[in-house]
Amino acid sequence: METLANLEAFVRSAECGSFSEAARRLSLTPAAVSRNVAMLERNLGVRLFHRSTRKLTLTEAGEGFRQAIAGNLEGLQAAIASVSADGGEPAGTLKVSLAPTFGVSHVLPLLPGFLARYPLIRPEWHFENRQVDLIAEGYDAAIGGGFALSSGIVARTLAPAHIIAVASPSYMRGRVPPSDPEGLQAFDGIVMRSLQTGRIRHWAMRDVGGSEVVARQRESIIVNDANAMREAALLGLGITLVAVPDVRPDLDRGDLVRLLPCWYADAGAISLYFASRTHLPAKTRAFVDWVSEAFKVGRLAERFAGSLG
Template identity: 80%
Template sequence: METLANLEAFVRSAEHGSFSEAARRLSLTPAAVSRNVAMLERNLGVRLFHRSTRRLILTEAGETFRSGIAGNLEGLQAAIAGVSAKGGEPAGTLKVSLPPTLGATQILPLLPGFLARYPRIKPEWYFENRQVDLVAEGYDAAIGGGFDLSPSIVARALAPAHIIAVASPTYMRGRVSPPDPAGLQALDGIVMRSLQTGRIRHWTMRDAAGRETGALLQEKVVVNEPSAMREAALLGLGVALLAVPDVLPALDKGELVRLVPRWYADAGAISVYFASRALLPAKTRAFVDWVIDAFRE
C-alpha cells in the first residue's frame, strides 16, 4: 500500500509542474520529492510524468491516477491528522499565514498559552503581506482581510479593521491638526501603491454620526507595504492612514498620535480563514477556536 508521503509528493508535483515547487510546499528537499515520486512509479509499474529540464508533464496514466486520488487525498490527510495523536490530542505542524505587524503584536503573544494547552502542535508561521492560496500552498489557516472566499474556504471574523490617520509628535510640532479628513490634504502624505493594481490606495472616512468624507493625502512618500508606512510615520515624514492593529503599540507609547480622532475608514474585517473540510484537522480546529476566543475576550 502506498505511503501518504508518496501520494502527497505526486499530487503537489502534478499541481505545480515542478519537484522544486512541490518540495517548497511540503517543506522537503526536491530530491526527497523526486525520490518519493520515483518510488510511487516503481510500485505502480507505470511512468506518471514526462520529465524535462524545465517542467513536469503528466503522462496519460499520470492524469488518470491523479483524477482518481486527488479528491480523496485531502480527506485522508485530515483523517490522519485528526487521530494521529494519542487520545485524539491535536498534533502536527500548524502552517499559518499572518500579516507581519498584526501577527507579531496581536497573534504571536497568544502562542505561549496555546502551546501550553496543545504541546504536540508545532507552529510554522509565515509573516507576509499577501493573500495566500490556502489549499494550493498547504496552509492550515491564514489571518488577514479581504481574502477571496471560494466555496472551499471559510472565514470567521475576529475584529473590525479600522483605518485611522496617524503622524509622529515631531512631525506635528508647529503644525495645526486638521478638524476633519479633508484637512489632511494640507499635510505631507505617506501613501501605499498596490502591487496588484499599480494605484495609490485612497480612503473615505466616516464618523460616529455616519457622515463621510474623502481623505486625500498628498503623495509625498510612496511605499508598497503597511509596515514601511508606519516606519516612515515614526521617522516624522508625514501622515499615514493605517489599520489600528498596525499602529496601536506606537500610539500607546506616544510615538505616534492620532489625527482627526473621531474619524475612521472601514476596511472590512480581520478574519481567520481555513479550508472547509468535512474532517477539519484537530490542530486547525484548536487554533481557530483559540484565536476566536482570544479576540472575543
C-alpha cells in the same frame, strides 16, 4: 495497496510541476518524493509523468489518475488527522501566513501560551504581505484581510480593519489639527503606492453620522509598505492613514496621536482563514480556537474599531 506517502508525493508533484517544490511542501527530500512516485508508477504499471530537466507534466494516464484520487486523498488525510487527534495531543507542523505588522504585534505574543498548552505543535509562521493560496501552498491557516474565498476555504472574522489618521506629537506641535478629511491636504502626507495597481491609495472616510468624504492627502512621501508609513509618521514626517491594529501600541504609548477621531475608513475585516474540512486537523482546530478566544477575551475587535473614536 498503495501507501499514503506515494499518493501524496504524486498529487503534490502534479500540483507543483516539480519534485523539488513538492518535497518542500511535504518536508521531504526531492529524492524521496521522486522515489515514491517511481514506486507508484511501478506498482500501477503506467507512466504518470513526462519528465524533463525543466518541468514535470502529467501523461494522459497521470491526469486521469489525479482526477480520480485528488478529492479522496484529502478525505484520507483528514480521517487520519481526526483519528490521530482522538488518540493524543494535537501535533505536527503548523504552517500559518500572517500580515507582518499585525502578526508580530498581535498574534506572535499568543505563541508562548499556545505552545505551553500544545507542546507537540511546531510553528512554521510566514510573515508576508501577500494573499497565499492555502491549499495549493500547503498552509494550515492564514490571518489577514481581503482573501478570496475559493472553494474549500472559510473565514472567521476576528476584528474590523478600520483606517484612521495619525501623526506624531512632534509633527503636530504648533499646528492646528484638521477638522475633517478635506483638511488633510494642508499637511504633509505619507501615502502608499499600491504594488498591484501602481496608484496612490486615497481612502473614503466616514463619520458616525454616515457622512462620507474622500481623504485626499498631499503626496509628500510615497512608500509601498504600511509599516514604512507608520515608521515615517513616528519620525515626525507627516500625517498618514493606517489600520488601527498597526498603530494601536503606538497610540497607547502616546508615540502617535489620532487625528479626526470621529472619522475612519472601512477596509473590511481581519479574518482567520482555514480549509473547511469535515475533520479539521487537530493542530489547526487548536490554533483557530486559541486565537479566536484570545481576541474575544482581549476585546481586540473593540480596540481595533476606528468607529468608536
